[in-house]
Amino acid sequence: MRPALRLLPLTLCIAVSLQAHAADGKSAPTYKLCPLVDAVPAFEDVQKAPEGLNILNNNQLPTDLEGDLLSGTEANPVFNGNVTMRRGDQFMGADQLTFDKAQNRYSAEGSVRYQASGLRMRAARAEGDQNSNTHTMQNLEYQLLSRRGNGKAQSLNMAGDIGSLYGATYSTCPPEERNWELRANRIDINTDTNMAVAHGATLRIGKIPVLYLPWFMFPTNEDRRTGVLLPSMSNSNRNGFDYRQPIYLNLAPNYDATLMPRWMSKRGGAMSGQFRYLNEAGNGTVEALWMPNDKLRDRSRWLGHFDGIQNLSPNWQFRADINWISDPRYYEDFNNNIDGLSQVTSYSSVGAYGRGQEWSAGVSADHWQLADFTLGKNILPYDRLPRAFASWERHMNSALQFGVDAEAVRFHHPVYAAGSRLDLKPWISAPLEGDSWFLRPTLAYRFTGYSLDHSLGQTLGDNSPSRGQSIFSLDTGLFFDRDMQVKGKDYLQTIEPRLFYLNVPYVNQADMPVFDTQPLTFSWNQLFRDNRYSGADRQADANQLTLAISTRMIRQSDGHERLSLSLGQIRYFADSRVRLPNEPITEQGRSAWVVDANYAPTDRWTIGASYQRDPKFNRTDLASVRARYLLPNQGVFNLSYRYRRALLEQVDASFLYPINERWSIVGRQYYSLRDSKTLESLAGVQWDSCCVAVRVVARRYVQNRAGDLGNTLMFEIELKGLGSAGQDTQRALRRAILGYNRDDLYLVPPQIATGQPSTQDNTKIP
Structure with a gap:
């Protein structure tokens, strides 16, 4: 009687298939408001499968059949009262089961119950023919054990790998609160191909039918399948009525695609698509949009995007982020949030990057495209085509470290003349530290040289300007801590004073171009840097001392930081004469005070503030408060x-x-x-x-x-x-x-x- 159990997994396939068809790629929902009541209550006489039992192929396992009373004949045994049939993790129970050995047929009646991995089901009756491998069930209900899905069916017929479910329903709602339900007149299923066809399917919200599909095909397992996904609809005063219909294409196990026809009542039609791939060494995504004619702009619009990584070796990786738009108004027109408006450029980069125990290096190229129609190309940053960089350092022992940072770049710009730049910065450091103190003297030498386009060289007065500067810094600090109690809770309070001295001799850099260098935003981290500029076009001269102090209060039970407070300022012993065009000289005196604070008075409240005040002009440069x-x-x-x-x-x-x-x-x-x-x-x-x-x-x-x-x-x-x-x-x-x-x-x-x-x-x- 083992084949009698073959029909039961069909219902599980149906329930799983409805959810697999509906998956839209979003995160799983939660069911916190659902009552803890199953549509099909648990069966008291179900026993767990023995540990270590291989349940992947139940057909090869023996069947145990029991009942309170055995009657009938040897050719036609009849089991009555608490009939149970078990094989592996499968269970069937009934009030009566009759088997015809001559015809090789069975029938189960009265409280037919079935349970296997992931499924619990009950029906009025079940019967089957072992010779023709056909089976039927009547008036069945099912409950998914690891999911919220449940439903009913009037009948189930199966012949071999082909089955049909009549009058089927499916929902994740409990039976007493059917807020939505999917109904189908008939569902034909092929368990060999794991595909099914629903006929006359209706989606109901409450008692109201909202969607009717006369025919659709869907998978009966969780494999990805080609098909039409749920549409997206919206309305705005920019695009009008906006309809998007995604179509998913399962091309191979490791790559797929999604096509999305889109229609906007104020703009017209567009087609977008996404292609994704995955291999053992990396992954990537290609996206594109094409609009033949935007009625609002009277031109074609398009977007191309590629984002991917590929491991080339244990130490090297290829990375790319490429973006290309049809015109400077693209992001404004096709983004409906403020982030799109703040994007004045479109940035692309591609390169190979490596990292080892004592080194890092890379070769890359990047390009900027204008994304603001109110501006001209003169505002674009310089492209770096290409850029090569490397950093190497060696720790001889705990008291001596040395290394070098190097970069070589060829710049390009659509408006301005450009050139090439080489930047080298060897350094040596002798750090000393203990449990409550540290002292880190560092000496470096920075050389920067250029090979400029002739027109730019004429403007600056030299086709090959260069600069060499020594850089000395001394970073030192102390750590004090103590145990304390606040409202009966134990805390660790720290006080961390820190001094940072920087000395860089002045070198005239007026004949050097400005390719990728900007003043860094003054902040807490800027107090401890050896250059106030990004990029290598300027190295600021300095004779300055940073005085800073920080304190923290940490809850010892869980490490939660209840309070952190930092205060710092730079004392300039001489004017810093190196500057960018139109930038004022940093004069002798004091920088703005930098204050950063975070306070959590309770586990619910978090309050933070940043403040910078310039004592020279008695003004506030920055203030930020957040709660x-x-x-x-x-x-x-x-x-x-x-x-x-x-x-x-x-x-x-x-x-x-x-x-x-x-x-x-x-x-x-x-x-x-x-x-x-x-x-x-x-x-x-x-x-x-x-x-x-x-x-x-x-x-x-x-x-x-x-x-x-x-x-x-x-x-x-x-x-x-x-x-x-x-x-x-x-x-x-x-x-x-x-x-x-x-x-x-x-x-x-x-x-x-x-x-x-x-x-x-x-x-x-x-």
């Missing part, structure tokens, strides 16, 4: 203020507030005090249930360089375990709200206030 509060029930509130003299003054407030288990609201107000203008406003609401979530998010944002504000309304409905339709609200919320960092689609952040993982159900559904 974050973790609301009960996994909500969050953020508030920040940012000021930089002559550049910006902004406030930013955002929140996620769960009203109760089912309702959440989100919001953001990003405002420029300097311009008296809103940069972005966002307001949204979500209703959540056991198996359905609905999100509506309204946004008002700067949509072009002129500062005009645009409006968009994003709507998304998620049928948990089946997929979602509408715009991806998760991306907008993650970008807008600090702390919205879940991997699923909820508005609730992933951790409670104490930082521990959420206890809600996070069952993964592929």
Whole structure:
């Protein structure tokens, strides 16, 4: 009677296939609101399979058949009362089972129960013919054990590898709260090819049918399959009605593609695509968009993008990030958030990079493309075509280290003349340190030489300018710590004074070009650097001393940093005469005070501040205050203020507030005090249930360089375990709200206030 169990895995294939068909690539939903009640209750007489048993091929295992009473004849035995049949991890139970040895047929009646890996099922009756390998079941219900899927069917017929399920339903909702359900008149399944065809399928939300598919094919396992995915629809005043229909192409086990026809009522049609590949040594993604005619711009639009890595050897890796756009307005027109407007250039790079125990090196090339139609190509940075660099260092012993940093670059620009640059910086250091102190003297020599285009050389007065400078620094500090108690809790408090002396003789660099060098933003880290510029075109002269002190308070029970405070300033003993064009000389005296502070008065509150004040002019150069509060029930509130003299003054407030288990609201107000203008406003609401979530998010944002504000309304409905339709609200919320960092689609952040993982159900559904 072993073949009697062959029909049962078919129902599991059907239930799995509906979820595999619905998977849209997004993170798995959670079911925290679902009651802990199974659609098919657990069977008391099921026993676990013995440990170590190989259940991958149940057909080769013996079948154990038991019952309270055996009657009938030898040719037609009848088992009655608590009939159980077990083989491997498969179990069947019934009130009565009859077997006809002559016809090789069986029938099971009365509370037919079946359970195997991943599936629990019950039916009114089951019967089959072993000779023809045909089986039927009537009035069946099923429950997926490792998933939330459950459903019913009027009947199941199977002949060999081909089966049909009639009057089938599927949902991840509990039977008493059927918020959504998929129904099909008939589902034909081929267990050999793992493919199925549904006839007359209807998707219902509540009792209302919202989608009808007369015919569609889907897989019966979790393998990727070619097919049509759920569409995305939105509406905005920029694009009008926007419809996207993704089509997935499973080309091979290690590469695939997605095509996405798109239609925008105000712009026209477009086609985009994505190709992904994966091999043993790397992976990559190719993306492209083509619009033959944008009705708003009266021209074709396109985008090309490649992002990939490839391991060339244990020490070398190839990396590429290539972007190409059709015109400088592309990002403005095809991005519906403020991030797109802040992008004035499109950057591409490609190179091979290596790293060893005492060295690192690379050869690369990069290119800049204009992405702001209000600007000219003269604002573009110089391309580096190519760039080669290497760093090597050697630790002779604990008291002596030496090395060299080298770079060679050929620059190119669409407007300006350029040239080549060689930069060499050998150095030697003799670090000394103990448990509570360190002393690190370092001596370096930096040589930079150029080979310039003739026109640039004429302008600067020399085709081959060069520079050589010695650089001496002395970095020293102390560590003091003590144990202390605050409100009965043990803390470790530290005090860390630090001195950093830097001496670099002056060398005239007025005849040297400026290719990739800019002043670094003054900050805490800048207090301890040997050059205030990025790039090698300028090496600042210096005779200065940094005085700094930091203190921290660390909770000893878990290492949580309750307080950190840092204060520092540079004392300039002489004027720094090296400068970029139009940059003022750094005069003798004192730099701005740099203050960084972070304080967590409770596990819910985090407060931070940064402040820079210039005593020479008695003015504030920078001020930043930020606060974050973790609301009960996994909500969050953020508030920040940012000021930089002559550049910006902004406030930013955002929140996620769960009203109760089912309702959440989100919001953001990003405002420029300097311009008296809103940069972005966002307001949204979500209703959540056991198996359905609905999100509506309204946004008002700067949509072009002129500062005009645009409006968009994003709507998304998620049928948990089946997929979602509408715009991806998760991306907008993650970008807008600090702390919205879940991997699923909820508005609730992933951790409670104490930082521990959420206890809600996070069952993964592929």
